[in-house]
Amino acid sequence: MSDDAEPSKTNGRRNMDSFLAVLTVLVISAFFSTMAALFLWHVPDGNKEILVYMVGQLSGFASAFIAIWTSTTHESSKKSDVISAAQPVKL
Numbered sequence: 001m002s003d004d005a006e007p008s009k010t011n012g013r014r015n016m017d018s019f020l021a022v023l024t025v026l027v028i029s030a031f032f033s034t035m036a037a038l039f040l041w042h043v044p045d046g047n048k049e050i051l052v053y054m055v056g057q058l059s060g061f062a063s064a065f066i067a068i069w070t071s072t073t074h075e076s077s078k079k080s081d082v083i084s085a086a087q088p089v090k091l
Contacts, residue, residue: 024065031055031062 034055043051 020065020068024069027058027065028062031058034058 038051038055
């Protein structure tokens with residue numbers, strides 16, 4: 001494997017982390033905005049069931065994104081990238 005491939009792998013990882021960060025902010029913002037809207041506006045009786053379903057899905061997505069950032073798997077993959085990019089120790 002050439003040394004030229006390594007920077008693009010790191011850059012791709014950084015782009016993915018940025019994408020996940022933006023998506024996380026959007027989903028969590030949408031969840032809290034929806035919760036605030038439920039307190040401010042009246043929901044017609046015919047729409048309550050579908051709204052409960054949609055808010056439930058949104059809360060699941062928000063929980064999943066929080067789990068991505070707080071899980072050990074995410075940190076482990078970052079650690080693996082650092083280790084693979086490190087130079088070997090010369091004795």
